[in-house]
Amino acid sequence: MQLDHITTPFGRRTVTYAMLADQMTAAEIDDDASVDKWKIYQALCEARPRLGITDRALAVLSALISFYPKSELAAGDSLIVFPSNAQLSRRANGMAEQTIRRHLAVLVSSGLLIRKDSANGKRFARRSRAGEIDEAFGFSLKPLLARAEEIAQLAAEVEAERLHMRRMKERLTICRRDVLKLIETALEEGAAGDWLAVQDEYRAIFADYPRKPTLEMTTAALEAIEFLRENILNHLESQIKTAKPSGNAHEDERHKQNSKPDSFFESELRLGKKRGADCDPVDRNDVEPEIMDIKSTASGVGQGAAIGHSGRQSDNLAGFVRQPFPLGMVLSACREIRDYGPGGAISSWRDLMGAAVVVRSTLGVSPSAYEEACAILGPENAATVIACILERAGHINSAGGYLRDLTSRAERGEFSLGPMLMAQIRANGTGERRAG
Template sequence: AFGFDLSPLLARAEELAHLAQQVVADRAVFRKAKEDLTICRRDVRKLISAALDEGLRGDWLAIEDVYIKLVARLPRTPSVADVTDILDEMELLKQEIVNRLESLSETEFTSTNDVQIEQHIQNSKSESPHEFEPRSEKEQGATPSATGRRISEPLKTFPLGIVLKACPQISDFGPGGGVTSWRDLMSAAVVVRSMLGISPSAYQDACEIMGPENAAVAVACILERANLINSAGGYMRDLTRRADRG
C-alpha cells in the first residue's frame, strides 16, 4: 500500500534468524574468552608475586617479563582471535609457573623430611623408651596436638570427590592441570598457598594439627571463597586454632 515490498525479507527469514543466532553465539564466546583471560592473568600475576615475595629459587623476573610482554600484545579493541591466542599462551605460562613451584615444593618437602627423620633418630637414641608411655590410664589414647593440647578424636577427612565438587578451582593448580588423588591435591595446595599469601609456617601448623589432607582441603575452600576473605593467612591460622581446640 505504501510502496514497500517485504517479501524478499520474508523469503530469507530463516537465514536471517540463523545469522542473528550466530551473532549472539559469537558474542558469548568472546565474553567467555575475555573472562577466562582475566582470571588467568590474575592467577599468573599472583603466582609470580608470591614467588618474588618469598624469595623462591628461579629467574622469576624473566618470567614476569614474559607476562608483561604477553599483556602488552593485547590490542586496545581485541578480536576473538586476539583474546584466544593470548589466553592460550597465558595458560601455558601459568602451567609452567605451577610446574616450577611444584618442583620447588617437592624438593623442600623431601629435604625437610630428611632433617626431621635425622632429628627423630638422634632423639630416639638419647631418650629413655619409658618417657613416651602415658603416665596414667586417663592419658591412654590421648592424641597430643602440636601445641601440647589434646584433641579427643582426629578430624574427619571428606572423600576427595566431594572436595573437588565443592572446590573445583583447586584442580587448575594440580599436576598437569588436574587433581586425581590426595597427593595431587596436596601438591596443588602448596602452590595455591603461596598465591593466596598464606605463609609457610601457617600452612605447616595446619598440616601438623589438621593433618596434611585436611590442610589441603582448607586451602581449596579458601581459594573458592577468596573474594570474600580479607586475609587468607589469618583465616588459615584461625581455622588451625579452632581445630587445635577440637
C-alpha cells in the first residue's frame, strides 16, 4: 500500500477513521481500472437514497466532475480537480459558496471525495515547464473509481426496488377496482349479504394509507385487499351456482329466490343486536349458510386502529369457523412471536400454533381460555390473537381476561380479527422497518 497518499485536512477540520479508510481504499485501485465519469455519476443519482446524500450535493459533485478534462477516470491519472468556490458556484447554477462548502463536506464524509489540501488550504496545481501538472491540491475523485462496482450494484438494487414497487402499486390499483365494482354489482343485483359492511371493510384497509407508502405498507394493503376480493368472489360464485336455472328442457323449473330480498338484511341486523331474537323463518330456511356469509373472513380486514371491532354480523356469521389470514400478513403484523418458533423462526401455521401455546403460558393465559378461543375463532385465528396480544403485552393488564373478552365478542359477532392485524401493521410501519 502506498501510504504517501494519506493526507489530513487543512485548518480546524478533523480527520476520522472513515476518512483514513477511504484514502487507503483509494490507494488500492488496480492499475488498469477505469470508468466513464458520467456513467458513474448517473449510477450515483440512482443510488442516492442508499448513500444518504442529497440532490444538491450531487449537483456540486457534477460541477466538480466537469472540471476533470478527460471523459474517463483512470487509475494512472492523478484524478484531482482544483476549482475555486467561485468557479464551482458558476458551474452549479449560482449556488452560494457557503452552501457549496457544506455540500462538499457531505461528499467527503460520504466517502465520495478525498481532500488533498495544500499547506495554506488553497486549491491549485504546479506545472512543469512543458505545461504538465506535477502536483495538484484540491479534491481527489479516486473514491468514485474505487467504489464504482459498489455504486453500480446499489443503483441496480434501487432500480429493482422501484420496479417492484411499481408492480405492487399496479396490482393494488387493479384489486381495488375489482372490489369496488364487485360490491357495486352485488348491491345493484340485490345479492344476499351485508354489502354495506363489506364496503366498511374496504374503507378500513385504506383509512391510514399514506400518499407515499413504503413497500411494506403497500404489501400489507395488497394482501388485505386480495383477501377481501377472494372472499367476495367466493360468495358471489356460491350465489350464482345456487341461482343457476335447471338445464332440463322438458321442465319449466327455475330456482325460487326469496320474494323478500330486503328481509335478509333486516334479520341480519336484528341478530347482530340481540341473540335469539325472532326472525322471519323464510329467511333462515331459504338462504344457504354459505350465502348468509361473505366468508366471514372478509370482515377480518377491518377498520379502526384499536384492537377489536363492533361489526354487523349475525349469529350465523359468529358461528362460522373462519379461514385464517395469510401467514405472511400475520408475521408482518406480529414480529415478536417469531422468537418463540422452532429455532427462532416460523415457516408454517404449525410453527405459529406451537409458538402460541408457549406464549400463552408466558402471558399467564389459562388453558381453558385458549381452548375456548380455538373453538370460537379456530386454532389458526386463536394463535394469531395470541401473537397480537404479545405485541401489545405492555399495554394489557390481564392477557387471559382480554382473550376471554375478545372470544365472547367474537361469539356475538362483535369482533373481527382483521382490524387487529391492520392496526399492528400500521404500528410497525411507524417504528423500525425492515431494510430493503
